Amino acid sequence: MSQFTIEHTPADIVKIFPKASDLFKESRIDFCCGGARPLSDVFNEGNFDGDAVLNELNVAFENWQKEDHQVTDWEAIPHTELIDHIVHTHHAYLNDELPALGQFVTKILRVHGTNHPHLKELHHLYNDFKVEMEEHMIKEETEVFPLIKEYEKNQDPKLLTHIKEVNGDLEEEHASSGDILKRMREITNGFVPPADACNSYRITYARLADMETNTFQHVHLENNILFKNL
Known part of the structure; x- marks a missing residue:
């Protein structure tokens, strides 16, 4: 191209x-x-x-x-392999990062909330995102992903119909979490800390930006490759 x-x-x-x-x-x-x-x-x-x-x-x-790149063609690999990548890379990242980053979000609200009132909304948004993603990942790992792996083995049309019904809910949940991330980016000026920000403030924004990047890639793999190619 x-x-x-x-x-x-x-x-x-x-x-x-x-x-x-x-x-x-x-x-x-x-x-x-x-x-x-x-x-x-x-x-x-x-x-x-x-x-x-x-x-x-x-x-x-x-x-x-012009550069030398090795790009994984995710559409060419089996669903099971893609699922394992999502779980061991993106789910594992969020399971580690969500609790740890939450402590930073709370800390900067406590220290800087008076002078930076948007941090109160950020705190609410972050905790909504945390709860949504934790419940979402549990649903995927215990219900949906095992069904997709089973379908890859036996190609049962009834099972596929069921998977697609459940996937509709997952994609709605993705949209909800994506909206929260967009609002967090909006109120933090693109995760750019203010001039008077301390190190904790700067670290919090940097980690929020990393989490956004990781989550967008995570959702892209699920919505646009895994679910789309069933």
Whole structure:
């Protein structure tokens, strides 16, 4: 592929060019939950300079193609292998990070909340996100993922119908969690700490940004590859 156009979807672009996720994140273009819409729709509905976004995207892609990259074709691997990757990489990350980062979010509210009132909303948002994702991951690991692995073995049409019904709920939960992340980014000025921020404040914002990146990639693999290819 030599050039991306407005007919491509963000999800398909990220499959080909993983680093596009960074550009989309900076531009606040959804490539995971709402990533299946063509860029023409995204540009029409949002306040975007579509030509500038496409130009930056294609220049970055052209430069990236000149480098030596080993990109995993997630669509080509078995569902079971993709599920194991999601669980051992993304779920494991969140299981470790959510409790630890929550302590930092609480700490900066306690210390800086008076002068930075948005930290109270951040605290509420973070804890909503934490509860949603923990319950979501439990549901995936105990109910949905085992069903997908079983379907990969026996290809039972009834089982597939059931999986797709359950997946609808999962994708709605993904959208809800994605909305929380977007709001957190909005009220924190893109996770950029204020000039008077202490080290804990800066660490909290940096870790929130890392969590956002990891979660968007996590949801992209599930919505746009695993669930889509059943």
